[in-house]
Amino acid sequence: MKPLSLADRFFVLQARTLERAALRFVAPQRILRVLFALIARIGGRLPRGMIPIRDRHGALWFRPDAVARDAPVILYIHGGGFTIGGPRTHAALVGALAKAAGMRAVAASYRLAPEHPFPAARDDAIATYARLVEAGTPPIAIAGDSAGGCLSLSVLQHARDMGWPLPKAACLIAPIGDLSGSVEARFGEAENEILIPPQWPARIREVYLRGLDPTAPEISPLLGDLSGLPPTLIQAATGEALAQDSARIVAAMDDATLDLWPGLQHVWHLHAGRAPVADRAIAQLADFIKSHA
Template sequence: MAPDSKDQANRNTAKGLIAMQLTLTDRFWRAMARYVDRTALRLIPSQPILRKLFSMTAPLGAALPKGASVTKQADGSLHILPAGVAPDAPVLLYLHGGGFTIGSPQTHAALVAHLAAACGLRAVVPKYRLAPEHPFPAAKQDAIAAFDALVQAGTPPVAICGDSAGGCLALQVACHARDRNAPTPKALGLLAPIADLSGEVEARFAEAEDEILIPPSWPERIKDVYLPGMDRDSAAISPLSGDLSNLPPTLIQAATGEALAQDAKRLLDAMDDATLDLWPGLPHVWQLHAGRTPAADAAIAKMGAFLAAKVA
C-alpha cells in the first residue's frame, strides 16, 4: 500500500476507534456472546454438537430484510435476491464463517441478505464441507469450486465477502482468481477474517483481553481438527504467509479488542488497497445480528456502501 493510502487508512481506523453508543439491544447480544456463546464454545468439545446448536440459535439473533427471496439449491447453497434487485443483477459470493467446523448458508442468511440489499447485488452463499469430518483442504476446494462454477456459468462474482473462517476462504478464492487469470472481483469485504493459522494461535487469543466471544480453547481445537499434523505456516493455509498483492480493493471490519483484529491490522500492511474499519465494544462478527441490532445494521450498511461504490 502506498504511503498516502496507508495514512488515509490509518485515519479511517482512528475514526473507527471513536467510542460509539451501543443500544440496549446491542448490549444484550454482546452479553449473550460473552456469557452464553463463549461458555458453550469453551465447554462443549464436540464440533458436530456445536454445529447443531448454532444452526438453531443463529436465526433467532437475526432477521431477514423485508421482501428478500432466499432459495436453497440442490447443492445446499443459498441464492438470495433482495427486494428491488434485478434477478440478473451482478453476483456477490459470500463465504460463511464458523471456524471451518460450524456454520452454514442458513446461519448467515440474514447477514448476507442485508449486505446484498445494501450493495444492490444478488448473493450466492455456497455450502462447503466442514471439519472434523472433512479437514483441510476440503473447505478451500469447495469455495474455489463455487467460484469457478459461477465463472463457468457466465456470472463471475463482482464481489467476494466472508467472515472469520469465511474471510480466510474469501482471500484464498481471490488469490486463486488472480493466479489463474480468471475474472477477478472488483472488491473484497472481510469481516474479522482468519488470516494466520501459524504459531501459537491459542496464545494470541489468550492475550486478547477484550476478546468477548472466542475462548483460547476454540482456536486450539480448530487447529487440531481442521489442520491435523499440517504445516500451518504454508501459504496454502495461512493467507498472511503468502502473496496478497494485486488483490481487489478491500474493506476489513473487526471489533477493536478481539484477537482477530491482529490479523486485520496485518492484512492492512500486506495488501495493496485495503481499509481497516475497527468497531469498539463489540464481539467477533457482531454483524450476524443483522436486522436485530443497530450496530450490526450500521456495519453492514458501511460495508454495502463500500462494495456498491467499487462494483458500480
C-alpha cells in the first residue's frame, strides 16, 4: 500500500477527533444527520461534470460522460447506522465508482430510524432492487458500506430466495453482518477503531430494532444463509470493529475476498475526489466489478 498523503492523514485525524466525538456525545439523530451532510459535502468531491439526477423514489442516478444511457447499473446502498446518511452524503463515493467502472450507478434511498425502525430500511432497499428488475435492468453489481453493506447482503439473500436475477458481483465496505450479542463490547475491544465509539452502535441498535430479536436472519444476514451469492469483494480498515464481521462474512460465502487497509478510518471511501487513498480503494472495487461483468 502506498504511503498516506497529507490529505489522507487529515481525514484520518478528523475521523479520530471530530467525527468520533460527535458520534459519542451527540445522541439526537437529526443533529447527526446535519453534521454528516456537512462533513460529506466538504470531504468528498464528485467527478468533474457529473450531475446526479434524483428519481421519484428519492434515489440518485449517476452517469459519467461518454457512458451510454443503457449502460449496466451498479446499485449502491449507503451506510450510516440505519439512522443517518442518504444518497447525497455518498454522492462522491458513488459517482467515483460509476466513473471508475464506466457504468451507471444508482444510490438507493431508504427510510431511517428512529422514525422508521426495522424493517423499513430493508423493505425500501428490496423495493429498489425489485424496480430495477421489473424495468429490465437488474443491477450488474450491488455495493454498500456499513449498514448499507448489511442491507446489500439482505437484498441478495431475498433476491436469491425469490428467484430474481442476481448481480454478477458484490462490493461491500466494512459491512455490518451481525447485530446480535454485545455490539458495544465488540467496538470497545477493537483497539484500532478510529471512527466509531462503543456508544454509537449500542444506541443505533436500540432505535433501529426497538426490541426485535437481533438474531433474525433478516436483521443479521450473517446468521442466515450466505451461499449461492455472487462473487464478493469486501474492503475494511485493518483493526476496525467491523473487520471482524467482514472476516466472518467471507468465511460464510462461496466466493468472497477480504481486502484490509491499514491505518484508515471506517469507510474512508467517502472522501473520494479529495483523498488519494479513497480513490485507490474505489478503483479496486470498480476493477472487481468490471472483471465479473
